[in-house]
Amino acid sequence: xxxxxxxxxxxxxxxxxxxxxxxxxxxxxxxxxxxxxxxxxxxxxxxxxxxxxxxxxxxxxxxxxxxxxxxxxxxxxxxxxxxxxxxxxxxxxxxxxxxxxxxxxxxxxxxxxxxxxxxxxxxxxxxxxxxxxxxxxxxxxxxxxxxxxxxxxxxxxxxxxxxxxxxxxxxxxxxxxxxxxxxxxxxxxxxxxxxxxxxxxxxxxxxxxxxxxxxxxxxxxxxxxxxxxxxxxxxxxxxxxxxxxxxxxxxxxxxxx
Amino acid sequence: xxxxxxxxxxxxxxxxxxxxxxxxxxxxxxxxxxxxxxxxxxxxxxxxxxxxxxxxxxxxxxxxxxxxxxxxxxxxxxxxxxxxxxxxxxxxxxxxxxxxxxxxxxxxxxxxxxxxxxxxxxxxxxxxxxxxxxxxxxxxxxxxxxxxxxxxxxxxxxxxxxxxxxxxxxxxxxxxxxxxxxxxxxxxxxxxxxxxxxxxxxxxxxxxxxxxxxxxxxxxxxxxxxxxxxxxxxxxxxxxxxxxxxxxxxxxxxxxxxxxxxxxxxxxxxxxxxxxxxxxxxxxxxxxxxxxxxxxxxxxxxxxxxxxxxxxxxxxxxxxxxxxxxxxxxxxxxxxxxxxxxxxxxxxxxxxxxxxxxxx
Numbered sequence: 001x002x003x004x005x006x007x008x009x010x011x012x013x014x015x016x017x018x019x020x021x022x023x024x025x026x027x028x029x030x031x032x033x034x035x036x037x038x039x040x041x042x043x044x045x046x047x048x049x050x051x052x053x054x055x056x057x058x059x060x061x062x063x064x065x066x067x068x069x070x071x072x073x074x075x076x077x078x079x080x081x082x083x084x085x086x087x088x089x090x091x092x093x094x095x096x097x098x099x100x101x102x103x104x105x106x107x108x109x110x111x112x113x114x115x116x117x118x119x120x121x122x123x124x125x126x127x128x129x130x131x132x133x134x135x136x137x138x139x140x141x142x143x144x145x146x147x148x149x150x151x152x153x154x155x156x157x158x159x160x161x162x163x164x165x166x167x168x169x170x171x172x173x174x175x176x177x178x179x180x181x182x183x184x185x186x187x188x189x190x191x192x193x194x195x196x197x198x199x200x201x202x203x204x205x206x207x208x209x210x211x212x213x214x215x216x217x218x219x220x221x222x223x224x225x226x227x228x229x230x231x232x233x234x235x236x237x238x239x240x241x242x243x244x245x246x247x248x249x250x251x252x253x254x255x256x257x
Numbered sequence: 258x259x260x261x262x263x264x265x266x267x268x269x270x271x272x273x274x275x276x277x278x279x280x281x282x283x284x285x286x287x288x289x290x291x292x293x294x295x296x297x298x299x300x301x302x303x304x305x306x307x308x309x310x311x312x313x314x315x316x317x318x319x320x321x322x323x324x325x326x327x328x329x330x331x332x333x334x335x336x337x338x339x340x341x342x343x344x345x346x347x348x349x350x351x352x353x354x355x356x357x358x359x360x361x362x363x364x365x366x367x368x369x370x371x372x373x374x375x376x377x378x379x380x381x382x383x384x385x386x387x388x389x390x391x392x393x394x395x396x397x398x399x400x401x402x403x404x405x406x407x408x409x410x411x412x413x414x415x416x417x418x419x420x421x422x423x424x425x426x427x428x429x430x431x432x433x434x435x436x437x438x439x440x441x442x443x444x445x446x447x448x449x450x451x452x453x454x455x456x457x458x459x460x461x462x463x464x465x466x467x468x469x470x471x472x473x474x475x476x477x478x479x480x481x482x483x484x485x486x487x488x489x490x491x492x493x494x495x496x497x498x499x500x501x502x503x504x505x506x507x508x509x510x511x512x513x514x515x516x517x518x519x520x521x522x523x524x525x526x527x528x529x530x531x532x533x534x535x536x537x538x539x540x541x542x543x544x545x546x547x548x549x550x551x552x553x554x555x556x557x558x559x560x561x562x563x564x565x566x567x568x569x570x571x572x573x574x575x576x577x578x579x580x581x582x583x584x585x586x587x588x589x590x591x592x593x594x595x596x597x598x599x600x601x602x603x604x605x606x607x608x609x610x611x612x613x614x615x616x617x
Contacts, residue, residue: 053485079487091485093478104475108487112468116496117460120468162486 006031006170006202007052012061014047021047023226024061029204031169034196036205036213039223045206046088048223049174052204053085054078065170080109084163085172088206090155094148098139098158101147103130105165129165137161137191153184157191164195170202171195177212185209189216214238279455286451290316290444307443316447317515318559320439323450324511326551327457329535330544331504336533337542338465339497340477342399343386345406347528349502351519352378353509355413358428358519363421368434372510379506383498390498391491394480403526410524423519431517439515450511454548457504461544464500473497477542538580540587549588 007029014022022044029035037045050056052063054075063071065081078085093101106126107113121127134143137157142150147158156176163171176192177185193216196203207213213220213234220237222229230240237243273280294304294312304312328350335341356378360371389401413422423429433439439446464470472493475483483490513519522528535554539546557576561569584591 055485074489075484076487076489079485085485091479091482093475093482095478096474100471104471104483105486107468107471113472113488113493114469114496116467116469117463118468119463119466120471121466123468162482166487 004031005029006066007204008064009052010062010064012048012051012063013059014044014051014056015059020226022051022058025223025226025228026061027221027228027231029170029202030219031202032196032200033218034193034203034205034216035219035221036207036217037221037223038207038210038213039229041208042225043223044226045208045223046174047226049085049172049204049206053083053172055085079166079168082166082169083172084166084168084170086159086163086174086176088175088178090152090159092147092155092158092162095146097144098147098150099127099130099134099143101158102133102161102165103127105162106130106133109166133161133165136164136195153180153188156180156188160188160191160195167199168201170204172204174206175208176205177207177209185212192216283451283455286319287448289319290447304444307441313443316443317439318555320447320450320511320515322552322555323454324508324515325531325535325555326454326548327504327508327511329532329539329547329551329554330457330461331501331508332529332532333536333539333542333544333547334461334464334504335497335501337536337547338470338477338544339473339494340480341390341494341497342395343402344399344526344529345386345402345404345409346501346505346532347524347526348406348409349379349382349505350509350512350528350532351409351413351524352382353506354513354519354523355422355428355509356506357510357513358431359421361433361513362428362431365432368436375506375510376503379502380499382506383495383502386498386502387491387495390494403529406524406526406529410521410526413524414521422521425521427521428513428519431513431519433514433517437514439517446515450515453507453511457507458544458548461500461504465544469493469496534577536587538577538584538587540590540593543587543589543593546587546589553588 005028009025009027012022012025013020025048037048039045047056051058054070054073054077057072061071062069065083068081070078070081073081093104096104103120103126106129107120107123110123110126112123112126115123131140131143134140137160139150139154139157139161142154147155150158156178160173160176163173173192177188180188189212192203192205195201205213205217214237215234217234219232220234221231222237222240222243230237230243232240290304290312291301293315294301294310297311299308299310299312303310307313331349332343332346335343335346353375356375357371360366360374366374385405386402389398389405393401412418414425415422416424418424435441437446437449465474472483472488472490473496475486475488476490476493480490509523512523531554535550536547537550538553539548539550557573558569561572565572586594
């Protein structure tokens with residue numbers, strides 16, 4: 001099934017008072033693709049992501065994950081379906097160790113959450129998995145440090161690790177490179193690409209760094225003022241005149257493609 | 258993908274070895290009444306017969322410490338571990354005390370039935386707090402719980418219910434069965450209170466180390482992230498509330514049996530503040546800190562009052578200010594933080610020496 005649709009939105013809409021942050025967005029995401037959403041600040045990218053992951057409820061429309069309506073699912077249920085979400089602002093457990101951060105992510109979908117009076121260390125499978133994931137995102141050396149002591153770039157990696165830990169099918173990454181030193185960005189992107197390819201996963205990426213998006217994406221959706229302006233392969237987007245004038249407008253330099 | 262294996266397998270060192278300090282402290286506390294009696298010229302038989310003297314008096318004081326310790330640790334579980342800021346914790350304690358008083362005095366029930374009543378009451382009040390849990394967070398939760406506890410405080414003070422609660426005077430002269438009479442069987446009561454404290458501490462410590470407890474800590478750290486990972490955080494907070502309420506109500510029951518008076522003061526905001534103070538002194542979120550905090554709190558209060566009389570309260574205030582200034586993470590918390598620094602410094606030194614050794 002090469003063209004299987006994993007995620008679909010139908011007329012998804014969100015208003016904040018008079019402001020329409022997301023206006024009737026209908027789009028489809030193919031399974032096992034790397035699909036990016038770009039757009040200028042205030043285009044509604046993050047709000048759109050929040051609607052997808054259930055962090056805020058939409059004022060209209062539907063979100064379908066593998067054909068199932070997940071529009072009004074409680075926040076804690078989405079992870080159980082196989083959706084992992086990262087945030088623009090680093091969102092970790094600051095005073096716990098790197099390993100414990102990842103271990104908690106592994107434990108979440110297991111069946112041992114209500115073993116009240118047994119040590120968590122008896123449930124070895126989560127800990128072993130956490131070490132594997134820590135190595136995967138390159139944090140094995142720092143696994144026993146409190147997460148808050150990590151440099152920002154490593155905290156971004158940790159957050160990626162926490163999303164990867166339960167082995168989700170769909171990863172929603174909201175500006176994973178935000179605030180990272182520019183020399184660290186290619187490393188993280190290579191990691192994301194590798195994870196996506198090796199694990200047969202679908203990755204949705206919000207970015208506003210064009211160069212980042214152009215080189216890694218299979219497909220790009222351009223949002224502008226809450227609407228989808230254009231959608232297509234990176235080359236098509238780069239060549240698209242509406243995108244050029246309405247959004248890029250000379251402010252961004254597109255290289256590569 | 259590298260097949261990483263865990264470089265830090267769990268240690269298999271014995272439980273007794275790890276807890277030698279606690280075991281020694283428990284044994285010391287068990288022996289203390291006898292030591293005090295010997296110093297006082299009494300015999301161990303006098304202690305067992307609950308004869309008046311320093312030994313008996315000291316046991317009474319320590320029983321109060323134990324009761325406060327259970328109460329404080331139950332607050333630490335929801336505030337320090339789970340991060341639920343409740344300002345209604347006095348109610349958790351007072352419900353246990355009043356349930357005991359009413360069951361024994363007004364209803365004339367036996368100990369078994371009374372214990373059952375306390376358990377039921379503790380579950381009901383935890384569920385009551387849980388009712389507002391999904392709707393309010395942080396400081397709002399604090400205010401709502403303060404409101405709930407105030408309502409309870411007003412109800413027990415109301416003259417309409419005087420037949421049950423004794424209104425403003427409280428329940429005077431709770432009839433305590435001979436088995437647990439603190440006056441005629443003080444050493445037995447002392448041992449029960451001590452063992453109850455040890456038991457609550459061990460159960461709580463194990464809980465905090467369990468998969469469930471780890472999630473409670475995660476909720477304190479970042480509830481939204483815990484939700485996104487797939488944890489239904491409400492359930493975990495409910496479990497913490499139930500465990501906290503059970504221990505606090507049991508402490509209240511011991512209090513009612515020991516005094517044997519139930520004053521409406523135990524339902525007041527001041528009693529919540531006392532719990533807060535105890536865990537601040539000991540170290541928020543450390544569990545064992547609550548035990549030390551309770552000891553410092555009660556013993557300071559007692560001795561300052563004895564030595565300085567009227568100015569004791571002002572002195573207490575000054576000492577608390579000093580404690581917060583110089584031990585910002587409490588006794589246990591500060592000690593843990595410092596011991597880590599010391600260990601780090603030591604490690605650095607060793608590494609340095611190692612490098613010097615390697616240098617040509």
